[in-house]
Amino acid sequence: MLTLHGFSSSNYYNIVKHCLLHKGVPFDEHLVYPGMPELVALSPAGKVPALTTASGTTLSESSVLIEYIEEAYPDKPLLPKDPEQRAQVRQVMKMAELYLELPARRLLPAVLGNVPVSDAVKKEVRLTLDKGTASLGQLARFKPWVCGDELSLADIYLRYVLAIPKLVGPSQLQWDVLPAVPGLAEWDARMAEDAVSKQVDADQQANMKEFMAYVGKAMGGAKQEDN
Numbered sequence: 001m002l003t004l005h006g007f008s009s010s011n012y013y014n015i016v017k018h019c020l021l022h023k024g025v026p027f028d029e030h031l032v033y034p035g036m037p038e039l040v041a042l043s044p045a046g047k048v049p050a051l052t053t054a055s056g057t058t059l060s061e062s063s064v065l066i067e068y069i070e071e072a073y074p075d076k077p078l079l080p081k082d083p084e085q086r087a088q089v090r091q092v093m094k095m096a097e098l099y100l101e102l103p104a105r106r107l108l109p110a111v112l113g114n115v116p117v118s119d120a121v122k123k124e125v126r127l128t129l130d131k132g133t134a135s136l137g138q139l140a141r142f143k144p145w146v147c148g149d150e151l152s153l154a155d156i157y158l159r160y161v162l163a164i165p166k167l168v169g170p171s172q173l174q175w176d177v178l179p180a181v182p183g184l185a186e187w188d189a190r191m192a193e194d195a196v197s198k199q200v201d202a203d204q205q206a207n208m209k210e211f212m213a214y215v216g217k218a219m220g221g222a223k224q225e226d227n
């Protein structure tokens with residue numbers, strides 16, 4: 001049996017969880033938050049998620065985990081057979097991570113912990129996000145899925161990557177990611193209708209209060225150490 005390590009409010013955790021649920025691969029969930037020493041033993045960079053395979057190897061980095069799952073559990077494939085089409089799926093995933101998730105993540109402390117962020121940082125983030133939405137506008141087909149008529153890893157990855165720009169955009173940048181790309185809002189609503197998305201979202205909601213309490217405690221501790 002596989003074990004997925006992390007917590008249900010994590011968008012990266014949910015990418016991997018969605019793939020496992022979509023494919024019907026049985027797995028256990030082990031609740032662990034960033035900053036807990038046991039996480040570093042599982043994930044060298046201390047990041048959520050990590051995955052322990054059926055033979056006991058533990059791996060980390062969400063994109064590595066979903067590629068592993070795709071190769072080890074090929075039923076209900078989430079990558080096309082054609083190498084060029086596979087590369088196109090990976091291209092969307094990479095661009096979504098680099099130009100949408102990671103820049104938006106820089107504004108998370110402002111939203112989660114009220115930590116002030118300078119206008120210069122906001123401007124830099126917004127420029128990168130504009131690159132991300134322009135790239136997605138060029139690459140995404142939404143017919144009806146991101147890369148065409150088959151649901152792929154790009155759909156699952158993009159859904160959870162978008163959680164961060166969706167969260168920080170309105171309050172920090174007075175900007176909304178969904179209308180920035182034609183067809184994105186409709187695709188996002190279509191994804192949300194999926195039974196797996198509903199289960200992942202429900203688990204996320206159920207974990208949110210505990211996660212926020214953990215973040216509050218961790219930040220309070222950090223502030224005390226600063227003093």
Ligand SMILES: N[C@@H](CCC(=O)N[C@@H](CS)C(=O)NCC(=O)O)C(=O)O
Binds near residue numbers: 013035063
């Ligand atoms: N590149 C990593 C990023 C994972 C990541 O940033 N996870 C967050 C939770 S959503 C985390 O563990 N943050 C704690 C930290 O950065 O120390 C992946 O794709 O798995």
